[in-house]
Amino acid sequence: MNCFQVYSLAMPELPEVEITARRLDSALRGAVVESALAPGMNVMKTFEPPLEELTGRRISGVRRVGKMPVIHFTSTNSSERRSSPRSTSGELALLIHLMSAGRLQVLEKRASAKDRASRVLVRLGDGRELRLREFGTKQRAWARLLASDVVAEDELVATLGPEAWPPPPLEALAAAVDQPRHLHPLLRDQRVIAGIGRSWVDEILWEARLSPFKQGGELVGAELQRLHSALHVLGDAIEHYERVIGDQLPDKLPMPLRVHRREGEPCPRCGATIEAVFFAEHQTNYCPEEQTGGRVLKDRRLSRLLK
């Protein structure tokens, strides 16, 4: 079965969404929409234009903004006749947030009505289906249908910090992180820098030899330089996915992580034991030898204080 999907235990971040967007773009560009519907309760965060406006439109491309895939639909003659005056002018865009358990996939067959994981279904004229699915009990993934030319004005898009990859200029990164907040939550804040989440923040900080609990505003010149240089791990991950992932995205993306969730293993660089600090819903991993001056920060009370 021809199946494109994203699956990882962690929320898809910039490299995972980038490879998803690239593969979906190749698979979907030019396909015509037969119908679109949203079986997921509350998944659509917009009501005008309605999803029915996609009928008859052609998919003109799939791209990524931050951690969000965006699917663009150009109008065709048939859809223009059907469209309301407000949305006939140009393209529509489906902005999607996968949250932690969402997957965007192209399937050869249409979803069964019993598939409770289905959130948004875009049925294509050639029989395939673009499907937003979500696993687990919580429904967190969402989508917004917007005119393409106002995607940049969407509140979530407009407030994004600079994209983490390709890296912003050093000065832009320095300005963004100049805050009295620990690097671990700071770099995951999409308004500070876009695309980094709980997996890749550990990799970036390890690459930069910086403590997750150092404050952004405390970074000196050489540290800022290392943080900036370390963003290459995101580009490396995209290249890795390009090499190992074919036309069909596997169920679980083979994330090339070297420290995240690897507590107890030797640091790939210095051999010290990788440590972890556990929070309620996530963990951070680091090399104490190279990132925290030999200090092991395991204590949960300490970790709460540092959150």
Ligand SMILES: [Zn+2]
């Ligand atoms: Zn190390």
